[in-house]
Amino acid sequence: MPAAPDFPPAPDRVAPRRALISLSDKTGLEDAARTLHDLGVELVSTGGTRAAIAGFGVPVKDVADLTGFPEMMDGRVKTLHPVVHGGLLGVRGAPDHAEAMTTHNIGPIDIVWVDLYPFEATVASGGGFDAVVENIDIGGPAMIRSGSKNHGYVAVCVDQASVAELLEALKADGATTLDLRKRLAARAFARTAAYDAAVSGWFAGQVADAAPARKSIAGALAQTLRYGENPHQTGAFYRTGETRPGVAHARQLQGKELGYNNIADADAAYELVAEFEAPACVIVKHANPCGVAVGGDLSVAYARALECDAVSAFGGVVAVNRPLSGADAKLITDIFTEVVIAPGADDEAKAIFAAKKNLRLLLTDGLPDPLAAGEVFRSVAGGFLAQSRDRSHIAASDLRIVTRRQPTPQEIEDMLFAFTVAKHVKSNAIVYAKDGQTAGIGAGQMNRRDSARIAAIRAREAGEAKGLAHSLAQGSACASEAFFPFADGLLEAVAAGATAVIQPGGSIRDDEVIAAADEAGVAMAFTGVRVFRH
Numbered sequence: 001m002p003a004a005p006d007f008p009p010a011p012d013r014v015a016p017r018r019a020l021i022s023l024s025d026k027t028g029l030e031d032a033a034r035t036l037h038d039l040g041v042e043l044v045s046t047g048g049t050r051a052a053i054a055g056f057g058v059p060v061k062d063v064a065d066l067t068g069f070p071e072m073m074d075g076r077v078k079t080l081h082p083v084v085h086g087g088l089l090g091v092r093g094a095p096d097h098a099e100a101m102t103t104h105n106i107g108p109i110d111i112v113w114v115d116l117y118p119f120e121a122t123v124a125s126g127g128g129f130d131a132v133v134e135n136i137d138i139g140g141p142a143m144i145r146s147g148s149k150n151h152g153y154v155a156v157c158v159d160q161a162s163v164a165e166l167l168e169a170l171k172a173d174g175a176t177t178l179d180l181r182k183r184l185a186a187r188a189f190a191r192t193a194a195y196d197a198a199v200s201g202w203f204a205g206q207v208a209d210a211a212p213a214r215k216s217i218a219g220a221l222a223q224t225l226r227y228g229e230n231p232h233q234t235g236a237f238y239r240t241g242e243t244r245p246g247v248a249h250a251r252q253l254q255g256k257e258l259g260y261n262n263i264a265d266a267d268a269a270y271e272l273v274a275e276f277e278a279p280a281c282v283i284v285k286h287a288n289p290c291g292v293a294v295g296g297d298l299s300v301a302y303a304r305a306l307e308c309d310a311v312s313a314f315g316g317v318v319a320v321n322r323p324l325s326g327a328d329a330k331l332i333t334d335i336f337t338e339v340v341i342a343p344g345a346d347d348e349a350k351a352i353f354a355a356k357k358n359l360r361l362l363l364t365d366g367l368p369d370p371l372a373a374g375e376v377f378r379s380v381a382g383g384f385l386a387q388s389r390d391r392s393h394i395a396a397s398d399l400r401i402v403t404r405r406q407p408t409p410q411e412i413e414d415m416l417f418a419f420t421v422a423k424h425v426k427s428n429a430i431v432y433a434k435d436g437q438t439a440g441i442g443a444g445q446m447n448r449r450d451s452a453r454i455a456a457i458r459a460r461e462a463g464e465a466k467g468l469a470h471s472l473a474q475g476s477a478c479a480s481e482a483f484f485p486f487a488d489g490l491l492e493a494v495a496a497g498a499t500a501v502i503q504p505g506g507s508i509r510d511d512e513v514i515a516a517a518d519e520a521g522v523a524m525a526f527t528g529v530r531v532f533r534h
Helices: 029-038 047-055 063-067 082-089 095-103 119-124 129-134 139-149 160-173 178-206 260-273 298-308 326-332 347-354 409-422 448-465 487-496 510-520
Strands: 018-022 042-045 111-114 155-157 220-225 235-239 251-254 280-285 288-294 316-320 337-342 360-363 375-380 383-388 430-434 437-442 477-480 500-503 523-526
Touching: 018 029, 018 047, 018 082, 018 139, 029 042, 029 047, 029 160, 042 047, 042 063, 063 082, 082 095, 082 139, 111 139, 111 160, 119 129, 119 178, 139 155, 139 178, 155 160, 155 178, 160 178, 235 260, 251 347, 260 280, 260 288, 260 316, 260 337, 280 298, 288 298, 288 409, 298 316, 298 326, 298 437, 298 448, 326 347, 409 430, 409 437, 409 477, 409 500, 409 523, 430 448, 430 487, 437 448, 448 477, 448 487, 477 487, 487 510, 510 523
Parallel strands: 018 042, 018 111, 111 155, 316 337, 337 360, 477 500, 500 523
Antiparallel strands: 220 235, 251 360, 280 288, 280 316, 288 437, 375 383, 430 437, 430 477
16 A cells, blocks of 8 residues: 655645635535635636636636636546646645646645536436436546545535535634544545445446445435434434435424434334325334224224224324324324324324424325335444345235135235235234234244234234224234244134235145145135245
8 A cells, every 4th residue: 555655744724725616506606606705715617617606706717727728528528637636636735746836837726615416316307328427427526535635735515514614614714724624524525435326326227236246325414313222322314315205305394303213113104104005004113013004084094003002002103195184183192102204284284283292293295106116225243235125016916825715805805905014014923904904913023923922912902992802803814924834823813813814835834834724714825925024
């Protein structure tokens, strides 16, 4: 590796004399340009940015005035020149650097403000291949990296926050400090890293490389969190470039700041509720649904979801797939709820929620598409796992009935509903459901039999809470997100009252499980699709 030269220490204060500005988004440019000019900083710019500054009546030089070369090749070559990068990289206190700058007439550049071509926005807007490639910035990242490497002398800005911080320092003292320049450099390197991650990720998709040799994940800080999963852990929330509707892009209308667990639970709830076409409600507690139901409207769906497990629902997250009305809000606020996430809400609903100061109301203006492609990630020690989003969708035509008894049309409907919910329950997962309502959910157990038992307990308690003489699982469909390795789990479901079972199939003991179902007189369907969620 190159040895570090014996450079003199960088100064703490640098009074800037020249700034190079090149922007795609001109927001804030006029005020910044005027302020820098008034502070005695010479402005140098390119193309449209230079024209904009000149249009403000602020003196500005063209980069070509420094380099002696015009912009060429449709603007692809304009700042890639030794005069520019020498002005950024030259260590002012190093005698040989200073001599080279003098010999080659290279003037120092003390400030760089570059925001890069809108690559991510071009991809998001559905731009064609050629348009996207043309929006891969080359000169911008090069200038950002050059100036940031030489942060001992150069202040680099890549966003509005950086510019505001820089201008505040200059107005106060007429100079930048080494600490400020280091912080700006760290932010700048993070920006070019995220930009390169976006480019490499898009290009991998273009060549259908699902597992590229190197993979980067980048995010922009949305908020620092009070803590992580627990108070002794730090936490932060980052947004990726994905515009999928959900908690990441929701507007929070009220309530305390979202916490780590609130965000995770709201995401889990909203991804599940988007699976249903009818008005639906999902109540989530600790990343697992405790009640899911559909209804003629949201009020009915919420009331039915709450019936499934009112005990667990206390302090949970409520997600719905329709805009909320005042009537819906009145029902939801009858018990303590941490977060409500919905596509929208009318004024009456907003006013009712506003009376609950601790309730967070999130509005998304849309629903995530369960069938849309995407990636999900999980960290492990020393690395991370990446996989495609589970876009599986089981229809009645996909089912293979493996028992002597055929399911009724209602049982098929219940099976499909239950299996959809099971897809969003931590494994091992068992879900009892009937008439568009979960009856009992067993989640996250080490064996499937125990999940079936826990789901049966929930269903029995829900029936008791309704004043019924039987469990809510009576006459239900039972969904298992993976195959039954033994007949014991299926028999627990039968004992709970299930009359139909849906599971992936594929166990070496399938014949044994099918025989048990036949003996019990229940119908059973295989999906051929496993939906583990760890």
